[in-house]
Amino acid sequence: MASRTRLTPLDASFLRLETPTAHMHVAWSGVFHPPAAGRRPTLAALRRSVDSRLRHLARFRQRLAFPPLGLGEPYWVDDESFEVARHVTSLAGARDRVSPARFAELCDGVLSVPLDRSRPLWQVYLVPRLDDDRVGLLVKLHHAMVDGKSAVELGLLLFDLTPDAVPVEPEAWEPEARPGPTRLALDALADGAADSLRDVRSAARLASPRGGGRIADTLRRTALAVGEDLLRPAPSSHVNVPIGPRRTLAGYRAPIEELNAVRRAAPGATLNDACLAVVAGGMRDLVLRAGRIPQPLKAMVPVSVRGHEERSALGNRISFAFVDLPVNVRSPRRRLQLVHERTAAFKRSGRTAGTEAVLGAVGRLPAPVKTRAARIAGSSRVYNLTVSNVPGPRVPVYMLGAELAEAYPVVPLSDEHALSVGIFTYRDHAHFGCYADPDALPGVGLLPDALCASLLALRGSWRVAARPSQPVLRSLSSTHPSALRSSSA
Numbered sequence: 001m002a003s004r005t006r007l008t009p010l011d012a013s014f015l016r017l018e019t020p021t022a023h024m025h026v027a028w029s030g031v032f033h034p035p036a037a038g039r040r041p042t043l044a045a046l047r048r049s050v051d052s053r054l055r056h057l058a059r060f061r062q063r064l065a066f067p068p069l070g071l072g073e074p075y076w077v078d079d080e081s082f083e084v085a086r087h088v089t090s091l092a093g094a095r096d097r098v099s100p101a102r103f104a105e106l107c108d109g110v111l112s113v114p115l116d117r118s119r120p121l122w123q124v125y126l127v128p129r130l131d132d133d134r135v136g137l138l139v140k141l142h143h144a145m146v147d148g149k150s151a152v153e154l155g156l157l158l159f160d161l162t163p164d165a166v167p168v169e170p171e172a173w174e175p176e177a178r179p180g181p182t183r184l185a186l187d188a189l190a191d192g193a194a195d196s197l198r199d200v201r202s203a204a205r206l207a208s209p210r211g212g213g214r215i216a217d218t219l220r221r222t223a224l225a226v227g228e229d230l231l232r233p234a235p236s237s238h239v240n241v242p243i244g245p246r247r248t249l250a251g252y253r254a255p256i257e258e259l260n261a262v263r264r265a266a267p268g269a270t271l272n273d274a275c276l277a278v279v280a281g282g283m284r285d286l287v288l289r290a291g292r293i294p295q296p297l298k299a300m301v302p303v304s305v306r307g308h309e310e311r312s313a314l315g316n317r318i319s320f321a322f323v324d325l326p327v328n329v330r331s332p333r334r335r336l337q338l339v340h341e342r343t344a345a346f347k348r349s350g351r352t353a354g355t356e357a358v359l360g361a362v363g364r365l366p367a368p369v370k371t372r373a374a375r376i377a378g379s380s381r382v383y384n385l386t387v388s389n390v391p392g393p394r395v396p397v398y399m400l401g402a403e404l405a406e407a408y409p410v411v412p413l414s415d416e417h418a419l420s421v422g423i424f425t426y427r428d429h430a431h432f433g434c435y436a437d438p439d440a441l442p443g444v445g446l447l448p449d450a451l452c453a454s455l456l457a458l459r460g461s462w463r464v465a466a467r468p469s470q471p472v473l474r475s476l477s478s479t480h481p482s483a484l485r486s487s488s489a
Helices: 009-017 043-056 100-111 148-158 181-207 211-230 256-265 271-289 332-349 351-362 367-377 442-461
Strands: 025-033 062-065 075-078 088-090 122-127 135-142 248-255 297-304 318-325 385-391 402-410 419-426 429-436
Touching: 009 367, 025 100, 043 088, 043 122, 043 148, 100 122, 100 135, 100 248, 248 256, 248 402, 248 442, 256 271, 256 429, 256 442, 271 297, 271 318, 271 332, 271 385, 271 419, 271 429, 271 442, 318 332, 332 442, 402 419, 429 442
Parallel strands: 088 122, 297 385, 385 419, 402 429
Antiparallel strands: 025 135, 025 402, 062 075, 122 135, 248 429, 297 318, 419 429
């Protein structure tokens, strides 16, 4: 049976969004505590470990194949020249001691280059030894392969839940022969016919007496999503400017207990509300430092619609919420209250399902129109910045016996978006990854300090007692040395 699978329209949309200046990879940069006793992680050991797990991850040995004449979405097909050594590499020598600033520069350099579409769309980069004896790692994957939640599940497949896990020997693998243009064309035509048949059956079910209410409900939600989210223009903002290919990642680490203390002080608020309010306050601080007048920002917030049975499946199972961040509001308490009111109203409206329906409809459009629709949906007219909150494991995970200490996520930038904020909760900390074009947004190195100040202000507004929180040195470009701080968090 053929192992090739077709990309979903949503997966393929991230290929369409990609340009020479907008690279659609997701990533995370992490540091590990080496084992207290025993061998440190090496490049050879990491390659063997990854190779042994690829039996569970067929997609990681596959590359893109495009049907001729634009007959349909591309397929994942086996890469006949796959070698794990081409995808698991080192950014420094085994004996080199790499400073945090140099690690940041190395990561920023890798993040500034798109993935090669002629190969499987992922890379793992090891830095064997940092100045403080820890181990650095950068993992980079194309958004067409994974969304934020499946990327976390992938991490759990690549890493271990115990420091003394027994390594498994790699299995022999034989790739399937690559299909030729005729085979791809026939598969695309067959898949297109199957899609049409499914659409007819769905329409028939909706046309039944029981389906009338579902049609009305779907139309209501879709109309709300289009009117309130897609057609309502985002405000003008200094983060929406032409961007280049260069990237930097700045990080801030906040104790989850501090965020929960703030959340509990605001009736009904969630941890995600607290995180969004921290981002709103941080952006306000950044705008004020630049001498600008704070204006609201329309944030696109990815929402997982992945079921429990799809936990370990790759690909994208997301919809999108759109939340106005009250950057213009001076009171930290009021900012959190407004964020909570808006996210609660969004949930009640059912607009997530409406947005999902719109995305499904776009997937049925002709190929040239799909590209235009994807570019419009990813434009600065629709939203100002992406803020993505991905829950991670609350227990430690290990790579070759080394314990993951910190991990900062990368959320890709589409054109005319100079900043995104990813939030990854791991163990007892929330890791904010501020990803930006440092040429288009030179003040991004100040954002970790601004996020810290925002959380401090939220705590103070409710007189919440909690231990101090500081920005952490993490993948900050040397372009912004004033932003580098040591961490006591």
